[in-house]
Amino acid sequence: DLSRNYINGTIPPEWGSMKLVNISLLGNRLTGSIPKELANITTLKSLVLEFNHMSGTLPPQLGNLPNIERLHLTSNNFSGELPDTFAKLTTLKDFRIGDNHFSGKIPNFIQNWTNLQKLAIQASGLSGPIPRGIASLEKLTDLRISDLNGTEATFPPLNDMTKMKIL
Numbered sequence: 155d156l157s158r159n160y161i162n163g164t165i166p167p168e169w170g171s172m173k174l175v176n177i178s179l180l181g182n183r184l185t186g187s188i189p190k191e192l193a194n195i196t197t198l199k200s201l202v203l204e205f206n207h208m209s210g211t212l213p214p215q216l217g218n219l220p221n222i223e224r225l226h227l228t229s230n231n232f233s234g235e236l237p238d239t240f241a242k243l244t245t246l247k248d249f250r251i252g253d254n255h256f257s258g259k260i261p262n263f264i265q266n267w268t269n270l271q272k273l274a275i276q277a278s279g280l281s282g283p284i285p286r287g288i289a290s291l292e293k294l295t296d297l298r299i300s301d302l303n304g305t306e307a308t309f310p311p312l313n314d315m316t317k318m319k320i321l
Contacts, residue, residue, distance in 0.1 A: 157181055157202075165203075167191040178202040180226070190215045200224040204250070207231065214239040221245055228274065229253040236280075241266050252276035252298075259283075260302070265290050271317075272296040283307030289314060296320040 157180040165184060169177070170191025177192070180202050187210030188203065199221050209231040216222075217239025223246060232254040241263035243249075247270060256279040264273070265287030271294060281304035288297075289310050295317050312318065 165189055165192070170194040173197045176200040176202075179206065181205040184208055186210070188213055188216065192216065193218050196220055198222055202226040203230065204228040205230075209233065211235075212237055212240075216240070217242050219243065223269075224248045226250045227254065231255055233257065233279070236261050238263070243267060244269065246270055247293075248272040250274040251278045251280075253278070255279045257281075259304070260285055260299075262287055264288060267291065268293065270294055274298040275300075275302075277301040279303070284310050286310045291315065293317060 155178040157178050159182055161182040161184060164186035167189040170189060172195065174195050175197050176199060184206040185208060187208065190213035193213060193215035198219055200223060202224065204226045211234030212232060214237035217237055222243055225246060228250045233256060235258035236256065244266055246267045249270065252274050259281045260275060262285045264285060268291065270291050273294060276298055280302060282302040284299055289312055292314055294315055296319060
């Protein structure tokens, strides 16, 4: 954990050859993009890069992380669409991408993330509508979606989301 240390610069691609389980760089001054080499860390369960100055598109290779449970990218300058390869991140429990500059719609593939407990998409740059498939995420306890771009849409049915605590 290297959180809140005023670290600047970029994430070293060499970390991709390490057997890390957690990477927490929250609240630093990191710049640049996420090195695609981080996708080589098959042991990685948590990648927390919130509250930095990182930018660029998300590497599609991150969709190959077999054990990732926590992916926090809030409050950076990331852009582009969420890679289609993220559909394979079925071990995700906590996904946060608010306060960024993403484009495109909230992808339908989030319905594949059946282990998801927390989803935060606030001021992410993404457009609606909220996919109807979100209703199949029965383990979700915390759903925060706000400031979507696009036209109005109906709210998806949440009847089966009995574990929901924060909406």
